[in-house]
Amino acid sequence: MSRDTRGSIGIKGAAEAKVSGLLKKFTYDRLFQIKRDYNNLQDTLENISRFGINNSDLYFLLNSEDIPEEIKDVAGHPSIEAAAKIKTEQDAGSFQLIKTKARPAPESKESSPAPRPIKKFRVDEIRKSIFGTQLPPLNNTTPVNFPPSLPPINDDNILKVIFTHSSAANDPSFDVYESNERLEFLGDSVLNHIISVLIFAKFPQYNEGDLTLLRSDIVCNKNLTNWSTLYGFDKQLVSNFNSQQLEQNHKKLYANVFEAYVGGLYQDSRGDINAILPWLSLLCEPIIAKAENTSSYKPLDQPEGSYPSQSEPKPNYHTANDENSKSSKQELYVLLNPIFVPQYEVVKKENGDHNPLFTVACLVNGELLGVSESRSIKLGGQMAAYDALNNNKAKVEKYKDLRVEVKEKGKPVPPKITTPVEEQIIAHRSRFGL
Known part of the structure; x- marks a missing residue:
């Protein structure tokens, strides 16, 4: 060698x-x-x-x-x-904050195309757009001064981050280096806290389950998206998506921007909840008013926060594709806990990792209450709970009654069902024609 x-x-x-x-x-x-x-x-x-x-x-x-x-x-x-x-x-000026920039793509050995121009982020245009004028009410059924005036954010850097999607923050053709994801996380917590405080004071007759369901209706993505578009946030979002991608993902994207704005308000006010609470109170007032004078909470007929005219039919609350089906898991949990806590099991995964299809079962004491097929496990669990509440009400009622007997009368918990889940799914689908 x-x-x-x-x-x-x-x-x-x-x-x-x-x-x-x-x-x-x-x-x-x-x-x-x-x-x-x-x-x-x-x-x-x-x-x-x-x-x-x-x-x-x-x-x-x-x-x-x-x-x-x-x-x-x-x-x-x-x-x-x-x-x-x-x-x-x-x-x-002798101590510079380091900004994280996206890693540049490796240069091709062949002739490289001309670099794309840097897209400047115009904070002044955002301020003029969202703070410049009072928005008109949605229609003649909304309060005269709705929506309430948007609380301003004084810090330009915070405002810039609020309207920056991660796809733009990671793209060197944009002059922004931080996305709104952290502010969205903060805003989600602040929003839930404030809504909890509002409805806790407003509905002393509600138990914790009623309050949870009402809060879930108020802060659902459809409401947040609606509010976001009311204030023109959708037109200010900086992203690297084309129009088709925005159309497919707009509900979640614009809901996230609204949460980021709430987080930005909290940060700009240095944690002053009172800078946010009056505004959110007015914004939620038309929705909360629908639940007033009730002894227990019933899901809203129109939970998205929109205000249809009197001639428009009100949609059924439980619709399989409705955003609010996500509250079904919480609703089922409230009905049956702590004796019978629903379990969600992925029974089957098809199509590999590229475009997976999950079969998710909702089980209580080993017994199948609902089942669904979905592209995500999370949504599959929500839809399985929805299936249980709407297509298998008899079994839900059975476990509600058993819960009372076990909790209050000391009756023993019945033996766990041992029939294989796959067999229960076949019988379930045959019974309900699914």
């Missing part, structure tokens, strides 16, 4: 050992944690830039006789001193 060959083998072996060592050290979870830590670092540095104290102001705080001692105690902490140094350097 020649020296060159031995050297080549040695280099290859060293490279393989290096790869093996890196894979052991930097697992998927560890790399994901690094990514999350970096995002947290970015948020921290941006907060210091926006709200931090510089060296000059800190010196004044620590040396002024008019400053309370408890303030001086906090201001004298080493972490405050370090943050003040960062803030001072940021103000002087």
Whole structure:
């Protein structure tokens, strides 16, 4: 074996050992944690830039006789001193926040096409569009001043993030580097919290199950999408989707933008719920009014938040393709817990990973109550619960009665059904003609 060959083998072996060592050290979870830590670092540095104290102001705080001692105690902490140094350097322009950019695509060895022009994000146009004029009411059945005026967001950076979809944040042809996903996460929590506070005070006669179902109706995607389009959010969303993709995904996309706006309001107001609550209260008022003066909650005839004219027929609440079928799982859970908690089982998966079709069964005590086929497991569970509530009411009522007997009268839980799920599905479909 020649020296060159031995050297080549040695280099290859060293490279393989290096790869093996890196894979052991930097697992998927560890790399994901690094990514999350970096995002947290970015948020921290941006907060210091926006709200931090510089060296000059800190010196004044620590040396002024008019400053309370408890303030001086906090201001004298080493972490405050370090943050003040960062803030001072940021103000002087010598400390630059690092922005994450999408990794550029590798250049082709062949002639590369001319680069696409950078699409500028115009915050001033967004402000003019969504804050410029009071929107008209939907029709003559809505309140005169509906929708309520949109609370403004003062921070341009927050406003920019709200209307940036992840497809644009990852595209180097856009001049944006952060998507609205984190604000959407925050807004979802804030929205649920505020709606919970509103309906808790408004409906003292409702139990927790009624309140849960009402809140689910209010914050469903159709409502959020409707509100989003009312304020023109749909026209401001920056994404890399074509018109067909937007049409297919618009409900979820625009609902997400609304949640991101709520999250942006919370961040811009530095966590002041009172900056958001009055607006959401007015926005939800027409929906909440439909549930007033009832002793227990019944699903709304028109849960999407739209306001049809009196001549239009009201749709049936339970429709298989209705967005609100997602509340069926919660509804079934409320009816049967804690004795008979519904279980959802994926019975079959077809078509491989590219375009999967899942058969999902809803089981209570081993007995099939509902079944569905869906492209996603989550939706399949929702539709299986819907099937149970609408096509198998007798069994649902049976377990409701058993729940009372077990919980209040001490009756033992009946033995679990052991018939294979596949056989139960065949009998179920035959019985209901599905």
